[in-house]
Amino acid sequence: MKPKAVILVGLLAGLACALAYSMLVIVDESEYVVVTRFGRIVAVHGDQPGESGPRLKAPWESAWPVDRRLRVLDSPPREVITGDKRNLEAATYLVWRVIDPVVFLRGSGTREAAEARLEERAWAALSDSIGRHDLSALASTDPGQFALDALLNEVRDQTALAARDELGVEVVDVRLRRFSHPLEVRPAVFELIRGERRQVAARLRAEGEANSTKIVSQADRARDEILSAAEADAERSRGQAEAEAARILNQAHAQDPKFFEFLRTLESYRSILDGRATLVLSASSPLLRLLSQGPGALDQPPSPTSSPTPPVVKNAARTP
Numbered sequence: 016m017k018p019k020a021v022i023l024v025g026l027l028a029g030l031a032c033a034l035a036y037s038m039l040v041i042v043d044e045s046e047y048v049v050v051t052r053f054g055r056i057v058a059v060h061g062d063q064p065g066e067s068g069p070r071l072k073a074p075w076e077s078a079w080p081v082d083r084r085l086r087v088l089d090s091p092p093r094e095v096i097t098g099d100k101r102n103l104e105a106a107t108y109l110v111w112r113v114i115d116p117v118v119f120l121r122g123s124g125t126r127e128a129a130e131a132r133l134e135e136r137a138w139a140a141l142s143d144s145i146g147r148h149d150l151s152a153l154a155s156t157d158p159g160q161f162a163l164d165a166l167l168n169e170v171r172d173q174t175a176l177a178a179r180d181e182l183g184v185e186v187v188d189v190r191l192r193r194f195s196h197p198l199e200v201r202p203a204v205f206e207l208i209r210g211e212r213r214q215v216a217a218r219l220r221a222e223g224e225a226n227s228t229k230i231v232s233q234a235d236r237a238r239d240e241i242l243s244a245a246e247a248d249a250e251r252s253r254g255q256a257e258a259e260a261a262r263i264l265n266q267a268h269a270q271d272p273k274f275f276e277f278l279r280t281l282e283s284y285r286s287i288l289d290g291r292a293t294l295v296l297s298a299s300s301p302l303l304r305l306l307s308q309g310p311g312a313l314d315q316p317p318s319p320t321s322s323p324t325p326p327v328v329k330n331a332a333r334t335p
Contacts, residue, residue: 040070040078047081047116056117081116085187088130092193095142099149105194109137110187111178118183129182133174137189140173153194167191 042048042060044067050058057076060066061083072078092106111133113119123129144166145153152162167189175186268275 038072038074040072042067042070043080045082045084047083047113049079049081049116049120050076051079052076059116062116079116079120081113081119082126083113083116085110085112086126086130088133089192090134090138093138095145097145097150097153098147099151101150101196103145103150103153103194103196105141105145106192107137107141107189108192109133109174109189111184112187113183114179114185115183118181120183122182129184132182133178133184133186136177137170137174137186140170141189144170163191 040048040050040060044061047059047061048070049056050060050072052073052075058070058072060070088109088111090107090109092104095103095105097103111129113129119129123132148162148166152160153166154163155161171186171189174189178184178186
């Protein structure tokens, strides 16, 4: 074969391969493929189950792949104003996917354009909803007052309605990544929060001190009542014991009066005699008779010739 014929055959084979390649469309499971002919849509592949795989088209037709998977759009923080005129800085994320590739290509054409329009619509709905609620409804631990979930569901529904008709996409969810006060006012807000916490702490501390004083007063009163009752019982028991002791003592004295007199005399000696005392007694004194004659002298009457003379006690140093 001549070289020119070989070159011609090669060119024809290359043209045939290029033509076959331009007529083949591979439809992936994660995307739609829209086939257009001079700007007019002639076929959509992937919108029905089992349509993934190779498909044929005319060489002059164009294929436009459209991703059908879920996508997450993270929006940068923006400032919003609540119903009670509080400035907040909020950041959202939006989950979306294409459900109508024809409307998507006509409405936006690219993923970047679709996300830009979705972001603006979501922020418009979010600003409107937050502007109708107070800050306490967005950040509250009270389930009856907390309204953030309902607010975000409302934003999702408003955004999804327009996005389906205009962009051919489904908005699956809209949520806040975070929201807080703007950076410029955060120190003042934190100081305000600290002041409120200090006021609450002072109020609780005052209530605690008042309750402590009340409890201590009640305890002191109960203690005084218990002590008074105990002292009254003690005095009553002491009086009964002293009366019983006096009765027993009288009974004992009545059994032997002379022995009792002897004991009293000895107690008198003990009280008036010590190492520095000088005792002067008359001859008829019972104390002298007890010392000179013994215990039997107390039973004898005193001598009539002698008059009783009270004892005289002088304190003086006794020379050893």
